[in-house]
Amino acid sequence: MYEPWRVGVLFSQSGNTAVIEETQLRGTLLAIEEINGEGGVNDREVIPIIYDPASNCESFARLADRLLTEDGVSTVFGCYTSSSRKAVLPVFERRNGLLWYPTLYEGFEYSPNIIYTGAAPNQNSVELVDFLVKNYGTRFYLIGSDYIYPRESNRIIRELLRQRRGEVVGEHYLDLEARPSEFRLLMRDVANCSPNVIFSTVVGQATAFLYQAYAAAGFSSRFMPIASLTTSEAEVKLMGSDVACGHITAAPYFESVNTPGNASFVSRYKKRFGEDERTNLCVEAAYFQVRIFAKALAEANTMDPDILRPFVLGSEFDAPQGRITIDRDSSHTSLWTRLGRVNDRGEFEVIKESGQAVKPDPYLISH
């Protein structure tokens, strides 16, 4: 083999969002190992340089800069929270790097230096709000972690609700480090407001505290479910199946999706990381974005972002969720819209899905 291709990897392996970011790291590594197992890209191995930003935005910015300058890489796979993405964005724009971001987020962003492979609001929130209003009612109680994504996401939810003649009956933000007792206290206010839906934008390990507090308060998911865009198989595992049962998440991918490629993907993942490990929307995006990168790299045969990027835009891939496309106009990805409800085994049962990938509309121009 010739000199390897070096890429950067930035996912937290410690701190409060490590529970999900570690799964993104695994998805990334699985793809890289498979690519190398198949002979690399144009006979050159892909070597990841991995740092742990420890769920800290300043570390994200510092390590991104180190990757692009000292380590001399130009492509980086990384970031979960919007605040970490916002922290590294100026670094990538100034140094002309390419960041691959495998996480759903609140939209309203475009950078020529980012490839967005997670869902934009039109690919998850819109369908979810429609479904909830139709099946449970129009009174929403919003609970989120206190940072950019939950506040921005809720601004959109509020607007979508207004269009559908719904109302926000309560809105509350808790620290990313919030303790279980704070969530238990909050459940009293929820009971007083009697909403039809709790809409959660709580992320990381605190997700488990919310659902556990809900269960302890004796609420029923049949009448007042918790709906979320971020509660995935990883968080369900953390809180326990009994606690998660009946709650609803909108995502492009669940471990249970029935597509030609998914069964094999799930078994390769378990074989590599253990039978107990479960795939989720973030694993899947982290995986397929490396695959798309490798495809584009094989054609461009250079890591120079100005040359590589045109090969990425417009490219299609049969991902575990189904066929997806990197959108030329927006640098976001056409993804499938799915709604899943947790069953008593802790698996998401798909209760609604789009017949094809949905074009990203990150600025919600047509919603």
Added chain:
Amino acid sequence: MIGKVSFADMRAVVSHPRDADGELIIRFFQRSEALVQFIWPPPDKIDKHINFLVCLVDPAARALLETTTTESAVAVMGILDPARQESLRLLSEVTPHSVIMSPVAPAALLPNVVVAKHNAKFQQRLNVKISKLEETLRSYRKVEQAKAILMRQRQIDEPEAYNFLREQAMRRRVPVGVIASAVVDLNEVLSDEKK
């Protein structure tokens, strides 16, 4: 990077009198494998395939400096004679991507070429980003107008109006802004007819 440097992808024009500075600059580019040509007196424009310009900051080169520094596809490095008042004034008006004082110190060339190249590229990326965002704003406005027209004329609510626009865009495989513009334009034509 410093020491062994190659600008093999560079197509440069040096618009500078063929004096000691001029010769020094030409030799620098030839050593670094760039394609380079001398053009003096300065032309008003340079070929589209040129991506680097070295230009004496001189009133005779005003037109060239103005066009190249506003269309940022080319990186511009200025050579400045600080003794001349009119050159200093011109410098503040055209602001090249980097600038070197005359007489040119050989060691000043490499860092200033690198900085000019990077500054021009960064500016270019920001311009791409800005035009994308402006395009987004324009379609936003059109879609809002089209939505209002549809709601009024068809007695439908907001989500239904948006749905209509999205479905039409998807069926015709065009951006939703294009459909919205068509609705707005057609509505104008029709309301003109009524008058």
